[in-house]
Amino acid sequence: MDMRTTRRLAIGILIGGSLAAATGFAQEIKFFRIGTGGTAGTYFPIGGLISNAISSAPGSRKCEEGGACGVPGLVATAVATNGSVANINAIQGGTLEAGLTQSDVAYWAYTGTGVYEGKPKVEGLRAIANLYPETIHLVARKGAGIKTVADLKGKRVSLDEPGSGTLIDARIVLGAYGLTEKDVKAEYLKPNASSDRLRDNALDAYFFVGGFPVGAVVELATSVGVELVPISGPEADKLLKEYGFFSKDTIPAETYKGVAETPTISVNALLVTNASQSDDLVYGVTKALWNDNSRKLLDSGHAKGKQIKKETALQGVGIPVHPGAERFYKEAGIKTQ
Incomplete structure (x- = not known):
């Protein structure tokens, strides 16, 4: 074999090895899309924090020694949805x-009840974690004369878009x-669009x-001022008794500029997935969600982030926990509720 042939063979081996390595690298990356909500709500920023916490594409960042930064090779993205x-x-x-x-909504989907009555059950729905309480806000324009839910009769009211949990709960509250x-006079708008119309006296x-x-309510309260309508009294007590997934809640005074403490109700926000997702993947996602680096991201990234705690991750989920997540919680000594 002459020198020229040897050189060609060597170059071929190097190129082949590089392509194989590149292919192997590409195969290591897995994309994990997390559906959130509208960009003006809470789901979107919280989803972004979770995506950052569990992502760890090869070479994307260095982690502190002894602290994992996400699932190796996982690229998670927060997707705005309805x-x-x-x-x-x-x-x-x-x-x-x-x-x-x-x-x-998760409970209704899994059991085929409530708004899923008559529809196929979503039997593959599985929980990864309970995150934080979601508070029902009834935001009113100043001077609209709305002091109770009953005062909404005949008023221009947005119930949120079809496909949103807000629309379902608004119907229950009404x-x-x-x-x-x-x-x-019902309209079906995203929160940011609702805020714009309320600011313009069109809602x-x-x-x-x-x-x-x-965020949308903060901006509105700061710019033109708003009122929050309480969801309380015997009507709310009856609602709480009928629907076990609701809880009493209170929006503290000055959470929104100029707005007094307001009694209301809330549900839990869950991170869910499909039973078809591999146990190892969901185990890794769950473990990454609760490591020390993720804790820092959650605490500093959003006011609700501090309420996302491993100790309450299995409270009030209402549907089965994914086996991969369950394995992590068992190792962590956290019992399924």
């Missing part, structure tokens, strides 16, 4: 690997006070379910 129902449908259809959803969508009130403080 919210809870849309996320569950996308997880079932395979266009999302995980998503945020309200605990009530019903508790003897109202239906036909009793109000009297809107519902939104999310962890406070909600």
Whole structure:
């Protein structure tokens, strides 16, 4: 074999090895899409924090010694969506690997009850973690004369978009006070669009379910001022008794500028996935969510981040926990509720 042939063979081996290495590298990367909600709500920033916490593409960043930074080779992304129902449908259809959803919507989907009555059960829905309480906000325009839920009759009210958990809960709240969508001038807008219309006096009130403080409401309260309508009294007590996934809640005074303490109700925000996701992957995602580096991201990234705690991760999930997540919690000594 002459020198020229040897050189060609060596170059061929190097190129082949490089391509093999590149192919192997590409195969190591796995994309993990997390459905959130509208960009003006709480799901989107929280979803972004979780994505950062669990992502760890090869060579993307260095971690402190002894502290894992996400799942090796996992690239997680937060995807803006219409919210809870849309996320569950996308997880079932395979266009999302995980998503945020309200605990009530997750329960209805899994059991085929409530808003899923008459529809196929989403039997593959599985929980990764309970995250934080989601508070029902009923935001009213100053001077609209809305002091109670019953005052919404005849008013211009946004109930949020179809596919959102907010729309479902808004209907339940209206019903508790003897109202239906036909009793109000209903619109179906995202929170940011609702805020714009309320600011322009084109809307009297809107519902939104999310962890406070909600960015769209903060901006509105600061710019033109708003009122929060309490969801309380015997009607709310009856609602709490009928729907076990609701809890009493309070929005503290000055959470939104100029707004007094407001009694209301809340549901849990869950991170969910499909039973078809591998146990090892979900185990890794769960473990990454609760490491020390993730704790720092959650604590500093959003006001609700501090309420996302490993100790409460299995409280009030209402649906089965994914086996991969369950394995992590057992190792951590956290019992399924």
